[in-house]
Amino acid sequence: MKQIFRPAEKLNRLPVFLMEQVVKQYRQEAQKALKAAQAGISVDQWIVLKQVSENNGCSQVEIAQSTVKDAPTTTRTIDQLVNKELIEKQLDPNDRRKYMVFVTDKGLQLIERLLPVVQSYRKLPVKGFLKEEQDTLLQLLNRMLNNLK
């Protein structure tokens, strides 16, 4: 017997339900693109690597804030990047609780190589969107975020 497809009409009217699917699909595409480029890092690792490169010498707390991840996740992601020699940690002499995190040459080279790949897959979900549609989307998402915090 042929499979009857029953769309979940109610669920599809829930923005967050759709958003979960978009996020999941997007992450799959992004991960696939990074793998195809033999990046050797995950999407989350890319985000942290890029943040470090843009705020060279910043602390882990600052990275956690800017990437909106919690402390343990940030610790582990940074560890992974250190193991791959893409970034380095150095104790802050002025505050020995802190580490200052720096991008390495190898990290910079990887960023340069991957930048076009990342820019490419980031365009994917909003393909065909007018500039004002993108703005509307961002505005609505920010309002949702404010409602939840």
Added chain:
Amino acid sequence: MKQIFRPAEKLNRLPVFLMEQVVKQYRQEAQKALKAAQAGISVDQWIVLKQVSENNGCSQVEIAQSTVKDAPTTTRTIDQLVNKELIEKQLDPNDRRKYMVFVTDKGLQLIERLLPVVQSYRKLPVKGFLKEEQDTLLQLLNRMLNNLK
């Protein structure tokens, strides 16, 4: 020294990045609300339970499709609901690969009790949204989804 907050301006212009935060915050709020109501189930379990009740006797594949989860996840969620005696599985006599999944009385009672709780937290993210803004949001999300599939 006071912590300087540096917003990641670039990341905050990425719709998917904002959406991840919305989804995460929303799930936390939803889980908190269910816990406060002593629901005894997770958000995902709720979704499956509700789907089963609306399609009584349906197969696991149908549940997986309507909830947009993969097969292993669906198997596990159904197991959990069976353990809690909120649903029941029964072999389909016409096709012994399939299970027919039914909601129990206990399941129905729980649904009735939780429905107002769920309806309440679902309104949260779109608080203050005009009807047309919600429609715009859904339309944009669906377009993103189509771009990704």
Added chain:
DNA sequence: GAAAATTTGTTTCATTTACAACTATTTAAG
């Protein structure tokens, strides 16, 4: 009607994640 392909559901494994507890250091209070 037998072999191949498909469908349904489960299990295993590696990764990711959130939450809580913990150490070490610095800052604030009395």
Added chain:
DNA sequence: CTTAAATAGTTGTAAATGAAACAAATTTTC
């Protein structure tokens, strides 16, 4: 100055997730 509180970062653990491999049953193809 000494204790209490806050901050930075790590570790452990339990749960969720996805991919792949798998078994069982059914359908399709020749």
